[in-house]
Amino acid sequence: xIFDRMENGxxxxxxxxxxxxxxxxxxxxxxxxxxxxxxxxxxMWDYKSEEEALRDVMRLAKGMTYKNAAAGINLGGGKSVxxxxxxxxxxxxxxxxxxxxxxxxxxxxxxxxxxxxxxxxLDIVYQETNYVVGISESYGSSGNPxxxxxxxVYKSMxxxxxxxxxxxxxxxxxxxxxxxxxxxYYLCKYLKEEGARLIVTDILEEAIQxxxxxxxxxxxxxxxxxxxxxxxxxxxxxxxxxxxNTIPKLKVKAICGSANNxxxxxxxxxxxxxxxxxxxxxxxxxxxxxxxxxxxxxxxxNRERALSKAGNLYxxxxxxxxxxxxxxxxxxxxxxxxxxxxxxxIKEIHTSFLKNEHNVYTRRK
Numbered sequence: 001x002i003f004d005r006m007e008n009g010x011x012x013x014x015x016x017x018x019x020x021x022x023x024x025x026x027x028x029x030x031x032x033x034x035x036x037x038x039x040x041x042x043x044m045w046d047y048k049s050e051e052e053a054l055r056d057v058m059r060l061a062k063g064m065t066y067k068n069a070a071a072g073i074n075l076g077g078g079k080s081v082x083x084x085x086x087x088x089x090x091x092x093x094x095x096x097x098x099x100x101x102x103x104x105x106x107x108x109x110x111x112x113x114x115x116x117x118x119x120x121x122l123d124i125v126y127q128e129t130n131y132v133v134g135i136s137e138s139y140g141s142s143g144n145p146x147x148x149x150x151x152x153v154y155k156s157m158x159x160x161x162x163x164x165x166x167x168x169x170x171x172x173x174x175x176x177x178x179x180x181x182x183x184x185y186y187l188c189k190y191l192k193e194e195g196a197r198l199i200v201t202d203i204l205e206e207a208i209q210x211x212x213x214x215x216x217x218x219x220x221x222x223x224x225x226x227x228x229x230x231x232x233x234x235x236x237x238x239x240x241x242x243x244x245n246t247i248p249k250l251k252v253k254a255i256c257g258s259a260n261n262x263x264x265x266x267x268x269x270x271x272x273x274x275x276x277x278x279x280x281x282x283x284x285x286x287x288x289x290x291x292x293x294x295x296x297x298x299x300x301x302n303r304e305r306a307l308s309k310a311g312n313l314y315x316x317x318x319x320x321x322x323x324x325x326x327x328x329x330x331x332x333x334x335x336x337x338x339x340x341x342x343x344x345x346i347k348e349i350h351t352s353f354l355k356n357e358h359n360v361y362t363r364r365k
Contacts, residue, residue, distance in 0.1 A: 001055075009062060012038075013108070014054075017101040022093035025083040026101065027053055029061040031076065032108050034343045037107055038078025039133075039295060040064040041114030042098070042125075044086040047121045057081040063284065064291075069339035071288030072309075072316055073295055078109045080350035086116035095121050099128030112294050133294040139217055142301045145293040149258060150186030152289025152310035155192075157232065159317045160281045164254040165231070171195035176230040176252065177217075179237025180207035183258045183287075187236070188215045202237070226250055229240040235259040235283075242280075247272045256281040263332060281317050282335035288313060 007015065012033060017026040027050075030038040040061055047053040065077025082098060084090075102111050102125065113122055113134045122135045137143040159363040162168040173196050173235060177184055178359050180202040188198060188211060198217035200225070200299075202208045211217040220228060226249040233252045235241055239261035255262070256277060262283045273280045289310035296306040316338075323333035 006124060007059070009058065011058065011061070013056075013323045015105070017098065019094075019097035022091060022097045023084070023089070024094050024097040024101075026080060026098055027057050027083075028078065028080040028101065028105070028109055029057045030105075031058075031061040032065040032343065033076040034346050035069060035073070036075040037110050037131075038064070038076040039068060039073075039110045039112065039291065040077060040079035041112040041134075042080045042082060042117050042122075044082040044084060044090070044116030044121075044349055046085040046089075047081070047083050050083070053081050053083050065343070066290055066336060066339040067284045067291060068295075069342045070282075070285045070316060070320075070335050071292060072312060072342075073288070073292060075110075075291075075295055079114075080109070082116075083194075090121065092124055093140065095124035096128050099125035099132070102131050103129035106132070110298070124335075140297070140301060142293050142297050142303070142306065144182070145290040146182035146217040147186045148293040148306050148310050149287060149289035150183050150190070151267040151307055152223065152292065152313045153187050153234075153256070153258050153286055154155040154190040155311045155314040156281050156286040156317045157234070158277060159314045159321075160254050160256040161232065163318075163321050164206075164279045169194070170232075172197065173232060174199060174228075174230040175232050175234055176225055176228050177201070177211075177234045177236060178225045178241065178257070179213050179235065179259065180204070181236060184234075184236040185210070187234070187258070188217070192216075199225070199228050199230060232256055237263050238266040242269050242273070244269075244272075247276070250276070250278060252278060254281070254287055257283065257286040259283060260287065266332045270330035274330045279321075280331050282320060282332055285313060285316050285320065287333055288316075 011031050013030040015028040038042045061077055061079035068075045110131045122132050126135045127133045135141045158168040175196050176199045180200055192215045198215055201218045201220050201222050208219050226246045230252050233255045235257035237259055242262045243264035292309045293306045320331050320334045323338050324331045
C-alpha cells in the first residue's frame, strides 16, 4: 500500500527511524531530488497514529518540492516528523539520534526548523550532521529569516500590483494586512517607505499597537479585515482563510501575503477568486524567501546574496501570471504547473559520467 502511494505521488524514499534508547520515532520523506538535495523542516508533533504522521509528512514533503522548484531554488523537496509531544518529550539523545539518521542519508535530505522544533534543537542535530540549516548564528547560520521572507513578499507584491493596476508602485495603495507578526513587521517597513496606506488586524492587542505606533496603520477588528475597502489583501497569519465565507466579502483587486495554504481548496477557491477578478499571488512562492534564506547557508551564508535571490521572486510571480494567461488556468494551478515544468526540464538533461560528483551543498563544520 505504501509503495502504491509512493508511485501515485512520485515519491523517491521513505525512511522510518527508531532509536530505543532515546525513544526516537521519526519518519523522513524524500519526495524529489531532481533539482538537488531535498530540503524541508523537521516537525515534532504528538500524532495520534503512525498513519497520521505518515500522511502529514508525505503531504509536506511534496509541498516542499513545489515550493523550492517554483521559487527557483536548486533544491528538491523533503520533510521529516518526530512523533512525540514537543513540550515534554525532547532530549539531547533524541535529537542526536535524529541527526545520525539524517547523516546516514549522505546529503540526500537537509533538515531545518518546523512546527514543534526550535533553533536549540537544531544545534543538537548539528552535532551529528552537516545537513541541517537554521542553526544558531554562532555556527555561521542565517539567524532570523523574517527580514528575507518579508523582502520576498514585498517584491512579489510589486509584481502583483503591476499585474493588477498596470504599474508596480504601491504609493497611495491601501494594503489590508491580516496578522502582525515578524514577517508583516519587516514587510510594513518597505510598504511605509513606498507610501502605502496600511490597515492591520491581529488577535493580539499589543501586536496591533506596535504597527499603529510605528507605521501609522489603521486598526480593524479581526473579522472586519475581509470587508475593508483596499487595493491588496495581505494574509500573514493563518492558512485556509480564503474560503466560501470570506471570498465573497473581499473588496480588493489582488491578494499577496506570507501565510501558508491560504486557499482552503486550491481548485474551488482559486476559481472563485478568478471569477471575481481578484488576482491571487500563490503563497508558496510569495513566502519562499524563508526557504531561500536557509538554503543559502549551504553555500556559506551571505545576507546580500540571500536578499538578491529573494528579490527574484518578482520574476517568479511574473512567470506564474504569464502561465495562467497562456494556459487559461488559475494562478494557483499555474504555480504548480511552473514547478512541474521546471522539474521536467531538468529531468531531461543528459547526465554524463562524473568520477567525483559535483556538490555545492557540502558544508564543513
